[in-house]
Amino acid sequence: MRTKTKILGIETSCDETAAAVVEDGSRIISDVVASQIDIHARYGGVVPEVASRQHLLTIIPVVSQAMTEISWQDINGIAVTFGPGLAGSLLVGVNVAKAIALAKKLPITGVNHLEAHIYANWLDPPPAGENGRVKFPCLCLIVSGGHSDLVLMKGHGQFEKLGRTRDDAAGEAFDKAARILDLGYPGGPAIERAARSGIPCLPLPRAWLKGSHDFSFSGLKTALWHLVHKGGVSVADVAASFQLAIVDVLVAKTIEAAKQLKVEQILLSGGVAANKTLTRHFLASSPVPVLIPPPHLCTDNAAMVAACGYYHFQAGKISGYDLDVVPSLSLG
Numbered sequence: 103m104r105t106k107t108k109i110l111g112i113e114t115s116c117d118e119t120a121a122a123v124v125e126d127g128s129r130i131i132s133d134v135v136a137s138q139i140d141i142h143a144r145y146g147g148v149v150p151e152v153a154s155r156q157h158l159l160t161i162i163p164v165v166s167q168a169m170t171e172i173s174w175q176d177i178n179g180i181a182v183t184f185g186p187g188l189a190g191s192l193l194v195g196v197n198v199a200k201a202i203a204l205a206k207k208l209p210i211t212g213v214n215h216l217e218a219h220i221y222a223n224w225l226d227p228p229p230a231g232e233n234g235r236v237k238f239p240c241l242c243l244i245v246s247g248g249h250s251d252l253v254l255m256k257g258h259g260q261f262e263k264l265g266r267t268r269d270d271a272a273g274e275a276f277d278k279a280a281r282i283l284d285l286g287y288p289g290g291p292a293i294e295r296a297a298r299s300g301i302p303c304l305p306l307p308r309a310w311l312k313g314s315h316d317f318s319f320s321g322l323k324t325a326l327w328h329l330v331h332k333g334g335v336s337v338a339d340v341a342a343s344f345q346l347a348i349v350d351v352l353v354a355k356t357i358e359a360a361k362q363l364k365v366e367q368i369l370l371s372g373g374v375a376a377n378k379t380l381t382r383h384f385l386a387s388s389p390v391p392v393l394i395p396p397p398h399l400c401t402d403n404a405a406m407v408a409a410c411g412y413y414h415f416q417a418g419k420i421s422g423y424d425l426d427v428v429p430s431l432s433l434g
Contacts, residue, residue, distance in 0.1 A: 107178045109415070110202075111408025112165065114195030115187025115215045116247075117142055117153045119160040120404035121168035123177070127412030129226055132168045133405045135398075136160045143287045147277065154190030161198050168404070174206050181411020184212035184421075185431030186248070192427035200423055211414040212421045213407050216251060216433040217261070219244050219371040221410040222395035222403075235393065237366040243356050244433075245380075246372035247273035247288075250317045250352070252359060253434050255369070258413045263434030264359060265315025272348050272374045275319035279326055279344050283337050293341045294377055300338030302346040304329060309351065315359050322347050345379055353383045360390055368392045376400040 106125050113120040117138040123131040138156050142148045182199035185192060196212070203210040220242045242253040242261075250272045252265035270278065273290055280289030285296055307325050309318040326344055329335060352374075360368055367390055374380065376397035384392045399406060414420075 107412060107415070108172065108176050109408040109411045110165075110168070110177050110180045111213075111404035111406070111411055112161075112180065112182040112195045112199045113215075113218070113402055113404040113407045114157045114161065114191045115183045115185075116191060116402060117148045117156075118402040119157050119164050120402060120407075121161075121165040122404035122408050123168055123172055124225070124405050124408035124412065127221070127409045128224055130405050132171060133403060134164050134168045135403055136164050139288060146281055146287050148188070150188045150190055153188060154194060157191055157194040161194055165198070165202070177206070177208060179209045179211065179411065179415050181211050181213050181407050181414065183215045183218060183407055184425060185428035186215055187427075187429060189427055189429045192429065196425060196427055200425065204423065209415065209420045210423075210425065211411050211419055212425045213410045213414065214431055214433055216244050216249060216253075216431075218406040218410040219246070220253070220255065220369060221413070222371050222399040222406040223369045223393045224409050225395065225399055225405055236369070239363070239365050240367040240369050241356065241360045241363060241365045242369045242371065243352065243375075244372045245272045245352060245370070245374035247271060247277065249372065250319075251433065252315050252356060254363060254365070259417055259419075261434035263432070265317065265355070267317045267319065268311075269318055269320035270323060272317070272319060272352060273372070275323050275348060276374070278323050279341075282323075282327055282330055283340060285337075285341070290374055290377060293345055294379070296338050296341035297345045297379070298338075300336060300340070300342030302339070302342040304335065304339055304343035306343050306347040308347055310355075315355060317351060317355065319348060319351075345377070349377070349380045349383050352380060353387055356384075357388055360388065365390060370394045371400065373401045
């Protein structure tokens, strides 16, 4: 019988302190996330120094909790996010991972946070993996607070970046819109809640950037500001109209690329992929199957890091103890 491979994942790229153990890149054994949302909500966004200090306080308890049901002798390797993200936050996770690897005599692999988001689509439920539901080549849309990237995935570790945001990422645009509308932080869920009772009837622009797979949401944010400051509009209608403007562009440009490249599937990932309007429009419009992780695996977590790390180890990608953080790391 084949021995199961269990990977401990560690994630501290922004304001979530997370640790998880995943078996064979798919089955989640433990998944612990300590959120800092309540701390940063008072500032209206993530404060880097506050985030890194909070990681220092919570990283050891979080790792210990993730290891409650499993022995260190059963862990085959450690995967840790080393970029992109906030430098101070990344340093906490990477240094703790290296210390554990040294103490427990375990191999370590550095994981790209964006690549990890994609691997949320391999996690259970339902079962996925090498003989599961993900088929190559696939088109990956990574949409979060800091990124809106369109990536062609030809195989494990084989990525080609097709498009990116030229200014604000989709999640960042949601945060800024929520601030304009005084809806609170984080902006994505706040806009989505407000939009439920609204009608997307207001004329907000879409930046199509013809001939490119890139995105742009800065102009939309500016148009929203002017609309709100004119007055006489419902907050719910504004939220619904703003949300639909982002969804329209993300869906249309991704599907256009999927048709051009003749991919087998579209994989969604990142915090914005938890938006129900976005997923509903994708499922209704896409000519190929669309895979969407459950909401708790769309936001930052360590299970996706462990899943990605499993395939790194399978390919022999082992990092040294000189592994350092790369805050501006890209994918593809």
